[in-house]
Amino acid sequence: MRNGFSRRCAALLLALLPLAAAQAGEVQVAVAANFTAPMQAIAAEFEKDTGHKALLAFAATGKFYAQIHNGAPFEVFLAADDATPAKLESEGAALAGSRFTYAIGTLVLWSATPGYVDDQGAVLKKDQFRHLALANPKTAPYGVAALATLAKLGIAEKTLQGRLVLGENITQAHQFVATGNAELGFIALSQVYKDGKLASGSAWIVPADYHAPIRQDALILAKGKDNPAAAALVDYLKGPKATALIRSYGYDL
Missing domain, CATH: 3.40.190.10 (Periplasmic binding protein-like II)
Known part of the structure; x- marks a missing residue:
């Protein structure tokens, strides 16, 4: 009886694996270079917790802005400022209302x-x-x-x-x-x-009042508006595990 039950459980788990794989997705993410180490750590936890995979690219914020307007396939953008995401949103290159501050840099x-x-x-x-x-x-x-x-x-x-x-x-x-x-x-x-x-x-x-606050905003880009993995990543960045990792690297929230 016990062996039969175990076999049925194993068979059920095997049957569910393709379904889980089908539900998991990928999201192309443009990440400001200063956020490289935290985002690599967050992406690993994100994949473990949700099954979704974040494909990361790192560069300067201004460079990403130009690439996005030239058709780069990015679906989520984590900038090193708040002005660039706001500009992308106003230009219709991003999902309206998805922008938020994920970190304040030091x-x-x-x-x-x-x-x-x-x-x-x-x-x-x-x-x-x-x-x-x-x-x-x-x-x-x-x-x-x-x-x-x-x-x-x-x-x-x-x-x-x-x-x-x-x-x-x-x-x-x-x-x-x-x-x-x-x-x-x-x-x-x-x-x-x-x-x-x-x-x-x-x-x-450097004391915070020596320069304008480095408010780092993220948002879902137009190419990611219908991708569930993009929405899941943005939600994950606001959650307790991601915010704890962000703080551990010296950022404020």
């Missing part, structure tokens, strides 16, 4: 060398560095925040001419510093922070 001045950056950012005024890395402000909101911070400190951009190293996005800016091609750089805290502590090097967390 800018940090970081060096791979322990003790190099002090906790007030005074190293920027000591004129003892050859290269300062930041993301290109033309395409990356974190680059805009970096320039605003320099202005707040009274450091004119022209005085750093020849020493500024611009990354295509915040990931490349981080790589410049991590590899020693720049002694220090402005990057996203999430790139060097995990579970409440700095992973390596030395850093100054």
Whole structure:
């Protein structure tokens, strides 16, 4: 009797597997480069919990904006600002009403060398560095925040001419510093922070009032409006597991 019952249960589970597979879907996601590590972690949990697979691409927000208008197949967009998603929504390139703030970013001045950056950012005024890395402000909101911070400190951009190293996005800016091609750089805290502590090097967390808030908005793009996996991902980003992961990388909500 017991063996027969077990066989029937096994047969039922096997019969349900194709149904579960049919219900699971994929969603193409454009993700701002600063959110690489958190989104990779979230995508793994999303697939485990829902069966849906998030196919991730990472780049600068401005670059994604151009790609979306040129027909890129993205269905959900996680930007590094709130202006770009709002613009896409107003242009009819996104599902109206789907936009929300998924994270508030934190800018940090970081060096791979322990003790190099002090906790007030005074190293920027000591004129003892050859290269300062930041993301290109033309395409990356974190680059805009970096320039605003320099202005707040009274450091004119022209005085750093020849020493500024611009990354295509915040990931490349981080790589410049991590590899020693720049002694220090402005990057996203999430790139060097995990579970409440700095992973390596030395850093100054830039006060929030030194630049405009880095409100990072997400939304469902026009190509994803009929994809259940896109709606599921947006809902998942608002849930407790995703928000806990987001906070663990140093973002506010």
